[in-house]
Amino acid sequence: MRRTDDTTAKHRAILETAARLICKQGYEGTSIQEIADACGLTKAGLYHHIESKEQLLIEIMNYGMDVFEERVLSEVEHIPDPVERLKACMARNIKLVTRGWSKEVTIILHEHDTLTGKAQAHINARKKRYVRFLESSFAEAVEKGLIRPVDPTVAAFSFLGMVLWIYKWFKPGGKRTDDEVAAGMVDLLFTGLVPRS
Amino acid sequence: MRRTDDTTAKHRAILETAARLICKQGYEGTSIQEIADACGLTKAGLYHHIESKEQLLIEIMNYGMDVFEERVLSEVEHIPDPVERLKACMARNIKLVTRGWSKEVTIILHEHDTLTGKAQAHINARKKRYVRFLESSFAEAVEKGLIRPVDPTVAAFSFLGMVLWIYKWFKPGGKRTDDEVAAGMVDLLFTGLVPRS
Amino acid sequence: MRRTDDTTAKHRAILETAARLICKQGYEGTSIQEIADACGLTKAGLYHHIESKEQLLIEIMNYGMDVFEERVLSEVEHIPDPVERLKACMARNIKLVTRGWSKEVTIILHEHDTLTGKAQAHINARKKRYVRFLESSFAEAVEKGLIRPVDPTVAAFSFLGMVLWIYKWFKPGGKRTDDEVAAGMVDLLFTGLVPRS
């Protein structure tokens, strides 16, 4: 399992193939055999690339968090205005979910309790960072008087619920584009928060 | 498996025990052995009361929908003012999630794709009824000029995401009571919807 | 399990119901549950009438032998002419098989090796009596010069094979009546045996 450029490419291909299956069928509902088949390998062959099924899930989740942080968090966390920061964050996060860029993100959400011990703690810490970011952005917006005084925690989890639930109902190519959904949700949550004149 | 009053009691006890385990570990992650143990039965003894593992899940989900419809839907659907109706619905639904009254409701959400075929179609139809109820209530509120014009579908799924996501983060006995969460979310979503003077 | 007239009637009804199922599905392929259902009893209720599944099979087989001996053997064994005796025996035996009078006879043939130990020995002894009867009848016919000299054992088993195999292919109500089959087989076997003038 040394990582040359070449093995890395193969490794990533395996992660993505596995992610696709686990996303569709769940972790417990997806067998190593199926993953191997989908990768065009034998079971034993697959084990040259992964350490164990659990480790595979860990890597998928970490990879999902990497993608999320790269495509969402790092793009918005330096926006000075906290309200603009949160709006941009919501729009970007919604697109991450809708565009299927990252089956991995869905897995992180759905297999929330599958991992245990240190691995779970590590993923949870990364998730918690996002929650803290949202909470502190809401708090900052309240402090600066940019939005009405609301409980930042309730606001953060409302934000997350709205955004993450999308994977359960949104079908690409349907009546609404994801841009419309994003605009609609931003409007729904933030218009109400702006203090009345 | 005829149902006398007595077997119904035992049957319901099994449903609830199984629901508790499946809620914690997932359907695929919970074995019949574990369920039997938790019921104080042997595997074979458990099979005296259930038809199959899949049928057990079906019954749990239907039971969960029964509870939901009894405790939430039927209590609010006759409120004439659509905004009051939606607010009451949100508050009641949040409490259903937070009070652990119904592990079954959580299972319905989490095991969304576990069932297949007719059983899945039946549960999905019951879930869809709720979505339609929310959508038409939002639409009615828009028509009557009680809220700003918003996409009823986006509003309905935002509502659902906020409410249902709670089971992932809310811990009873924490800093916030569920009443506070309910009030906070109602404020968050609906204050913003009321048209500005 | 005392036998009053009444229990005897019920007992026989159970034997026949069980025989029908075992005949169709085999002994190992028929569960006590199925037998109980077909009898309109619960499993536990059935056990008031039978001792065990194995004992049930023993009784079925013995009952089958009783019927066979009553309807075939005892009707022909006193015919003085050995050739007439064998011909009559063949015709009667064929009708026992074709008329479905006795699923039990079929079971005796098919479940030849299912029983073990003393029970098997007992049934085998009763079967052997029939073989001996056929062998000695053939031998007697040879001795008296009524048929060509043939090996009585080969003749007896040829007789049995022809007759018993019928249950695998004969369909009542088909092109041929069982009388025609009987006449045809008697002709086939015995015409050839009569010595040439």
Place this chain on the structure above:
Amino acid sequence: MRRTDDTTAKHRAILETAARLICKQGYEGTSIQEIADACGLTKAGLYHHIESKEQLLIEIMNYGMDVFEERVLSEVEHIPDPVERLKACMARNIKLVTRGWSKEVTIILHEHDTLTGKAQAHINARKKRYVRFLESSFAEAVEKGLIRPVDPTVAAFSFLGMVLWIYKWFKPGGKRTDDEVAAGMVDLLFTGLVPRS
């Protein structure tokens, strides 16, 4: 489960081991555990070589039909004289049964109703080919005036009953050789069929 020369050898060994057990105990009476033990494998190891217990039976039966067609049918079907053809066929078929060359053939007979659906239909079609072959040979012999006029169907099934029943009573190494049995049966059936001068 690709078949190299090597896996074929192992596969065939498994077929034969399984056939031996199923022949002795019946299909339902033989467990996968027993078969695995007899093969020197664990249950899971056995499943590396077979698809399912039912598929194993199907393969055994088809293998049995292959052997039968190779050793009996294909050797005699081109004999021009229909009587010689039938006599040769009987002798060869008897030896197939007596020499234990093929437990599989016995299984085909005994487990007549075990399979269902397409698999049963396929085996039955192969069996029916043999019956048709016998019937048409008898009919041809009648037409050519080589034997007395008899019902070809009754003759064919008499032939089969005599021959196939042998597996229930013949013990190799007993008083009679299988050659003697074969000669005796051919004489029994065909001498009588030759028309009297």
Place this chain on the structure above:
DNA sequence: TATGAATGAGGGTTCATTCAT
């Protein structure tokens, strides 16, 4: 007689994993 409930043993099958080649 009859029953609902229960059980230990075993059914066929799949699992993630290992290892000699």
Place this chain on the structure above:
DNA sequence: TATGAATGAACCCTCATTCAT
């Protein structure tokens, strides 16, 4: 790297049987 073969443990489920009521 890759594979076929193998495994122990576990899977869901059914079996014949028993027993308090």
